[in-house]
Amino acid sequence: MACRQSGLQMTPLREAAVSELWRAERPLTAYELLARLSEIAGRNLGPPTVYRLLDTLCQHGIARRIESLNAYVACHRREHDHECIFLLCQECGGATEIEDNGLERLLRKQAETAGFEMTRRVVEVSGVCAPCRTAVDSDGA
Amino acid sequence: MACRQSGLQMTPLREAAVSELWRAERPLTAYELLARLSEIAGRNLGPPTVYRLLDTLCQHGIARRIESLNAYVACHRREHDHECIFLLCQECGGATEIEDNGLERLLRKQAETAGFEMTRRVVEVSGVCAPCRTAVDSDGA
């Protein structure tokens, strides 16, 4: 976890949160994370605790919020500061993070053309991921 | 409103909803719309009524949901079937709808490369719109 401390101090709670987000193979809602952390802590945490954790982690680029799911994932790609694109599978619930500089440029250009100062962007694609597609195919469904 | 009836029957409630979304110069939350429609109707509508209205309108491309605001706007550009890009101003709350075929192509290509079947996408840019930028500039702020 040491590599992630871009000025953020890693408390036990934050470590646990990051670790749970990593372990989950899909985005977790705040309340799902709340339940898992409560179990780990052996006591009931309150929603504000978890929302604060998530805010902090998101601000440091360690986690990301997925708007169309009201859920959160641990973020890969800490090296670059890029915002990313999510591919969200409707079958398995998985979230894949990708990146596209061309798309970035286009968005930036569009904003510029409109005289719009861009501070944040959300790009989320919903559909069916490759593994789930083949799974469905071989179902004969 | 006649031009919008792509197989959707226009009831008084739906007309009122569309009309309110149009009149608002920014996205409305479901509960904001609920309040306005209740006032118009002269009685209290329930949340399900409004959420059903919005679902229906969104399904017919008459309205669109903005994920990062939990809010809804009337949709321009009925001609094309394009999904669109929103520029969301953090100052005035306004939402501008734009379109970019290049971006569309890029997204589609990315999905394809990942073997991902895309059924829906969300592209939302937050920032400050041109009018608000000049307003802030002349504030000296």
Place this chain on the structure above:
DNA sequence: AATGTAATGTTATACTATTGCATAACTGCG
């Protein structure tokens, strides 16, 4: 110990959305 700051706890509440079932309105048809 005294102070300051960051982190977490606690209670209550606000906001967003859906489920499930009841009723009403409209359509087509005999």
Place this chain on the structure above:
DNA sequence: CGCAGTTATGCAATAGTATAACATTACATT
């Protein structure tokens, strides 16, 4: 017309998501 089938709306309850406001704790510096 009267009836069945369908679509739309009403309504009550509740689920799910998020924040405000304030109290407490933990730690660092002096």
